[in-house]
Amino acid sequence: MMRFLLPLAAFIVLVGFLLVGLNLNPRQVPSPLIGKPAPDFQLEQLHESEKTLTSKENLGKVWLLNVWASWCVSCRQEHPVLVELAKSGIVPVYGLNYKDERDLALQWLRQFGDPYTVSVRDPEGRTGIDFGVYGVPETYVIDKNGVIRYKQIGPVTVEALETKILPLVKELQG
Amino acid sequence: MNLVLLFPSSSFALMHKRDAGRKGALGLKKFALLLTLMLLASSGWAKEAAPVAEDPEIERRMIALSEDLRCLVCQNESLAGSRADFANDLRREIREQMQANKSDKEIVDFLVARYGDFVLYNPPVKPTTVFLWFGPFIFLIIGAVILFVYLKRRRNQIEEPVLSEQQRKQAEALLKESKGNNA
Numbered sequence: 001m002m003r004f005l006l007p008l009a010a011f012i013v014l015v016g017f018l019l020v021g022l023n024l025n026p027r028q029v030p031s032p033l034i035g036k037p038a039p040d041f042q043l044e045q046l047h048e049s050e051k052t053l054t055s056k057e058n059l060g061k062v063w064l065l066n067v068w069a070s071w072c073v074s075c076r077q078e079h080p081v082l083v084e085l086a087k088s089g090i091v092p093v094y095g096l097n098y099k100d101e102r103d104l105a106l107q108w109l110r111q112f113g114d115p116y117t118v119s120v121r122d123p124e125g126r127t128g129i130d131f132g133v134y135g136v137p138e139t140y141v142i143d144k145n146g147v148i149r150y151k152q153i154g155p156v157t158v159e160a161l162e163t164k165i166l167p168l169v170k171e172l173q174g
Numbered sequence: 175m176n177l178v179l180l181f182p183s184s185s186f187a188l189m190h191k192r193d194a195g196r197k198g199a200l201g202l203k204k205f206a207l208l209l210t211l212m213l214l215a216s217s218g219w220a221k222e223a224a225p226v227a228e229d230p231e232i233e234r235r236m237i238a239l240s241e242d243l244r245c246l247v248c249q250n251e252s253l254a255g256s257r258a259d260f261a262n263d264l265r266r267e268i269r270e271q272m273q274a275n276k277s278d279k280e281i282v283d284f285l286v287a288r289y290g291d292f293v294l295y296n297p298p299v300k301p302t303t304v305f306l307w308f309g310p311f312i313f314l315i316i317g318a319v320i321l322f323v324y325l326k327r328r329r330n331q332i333e334e335p336v337l338s339e340q341q342r343k344q345a346e347a348l349l350k351e352s353k354g355n356n357a
Binding site: 130131132134135 | 246247249259260263264267286287288289290291292
């Protein structure tokens with residue numbers, strides 16, 4: 001009896017490992033910045049390039065930082081979700097326009113709508129490196145103390161918004 | 175002819191075939207001119223190669239360090255070997271920090287703080303990486319134990335059967351008989 005049970009058990013364990021492996025996404029690298037203060041930045045605003053925005057200005061409120069670019073295809077996919085979110089007024093969305101050209105970025109917003117309270121420019125991707133950005137889009141939830149609480153890698157889907165981001169925002173705003 | 179001159183990159187074989195069909199081979203002068211133009215054009219492209227960093231020492235250190243770092247965009251490539259835009263940015267960052275006299279360890283710490291241990295091809299031993307480091311040895315030990323148990327059991331199974339007294343006598347008789355026959 002053991003002769004059959006043992007290989008069967010080993011096989012089941014192997015299948016278990018493979019199943020878990022299939023459901024892991026190697027593209028989603030856990031960020032070490034979660035639970036840490038958001039990196040400081042002072043960046044030029046996209047619309048009014050003479051003005052800047054610093055990360056300190058948002059202390060005291062819960063906000064989202066969405067990393068986007070006009071060359072980014074998945075950004076188009078998530079954009080309507082962000083526009084709807086901005087309309088709802090639940091939480092302000094700030095944009096980090098990552099490695100983009102100003103004209104193209106502005107044109108993109110005219111074409112698809114502008115959900116951002118303010119968008120800032122990071123043409124060389126330096127602030128992106130500070131935030132641990134390695135692909136666009138990425139979205140960070142930052143709390144009242146300026147601490148990063150969640151990072152969405154890839155587009156913000158309706159599902160991610162409803163199951164993760166909004167409940168977390170409500171809890172943090174509490 | 176003008177059309178061909180507009181596209182110096184198109185192969186000589188192609189031009190040659192097209193002209194030959196019309197009025198024989200190209201004149202030598204024209205050919206020399208064409209060749210010169212083509213060579214000029216290709217030397218023009220050479221300028222577009224990536225600029226070599228000013229300091230070869232820093233470049234050498236940067237490459238040595240980034241061999242051990244993972245590019246997060248193309249995860250099976252090192253930061254040194256990847257052509258992704260992201261890898262380019264991180265190489266620039268490493269180069270700049272080296273120019274600012276940061277040590278290799280400081281630069282690695284900088285990257286780990288932002289991207290986690292995942293950027294390291296040689297991650298430190300920590301609670302989260304224990305299985306990664308020692309898992310293979312655990313499996314090796316499990317395999318060795320299974321092999322040992324299996325072999326031991328098998329040896330028990332094929333242990334030589336002991337002859338009873340009667341069987342031994344029978345065998346001796348048979349042996350004697352065959353000897354007698356041979357003689």
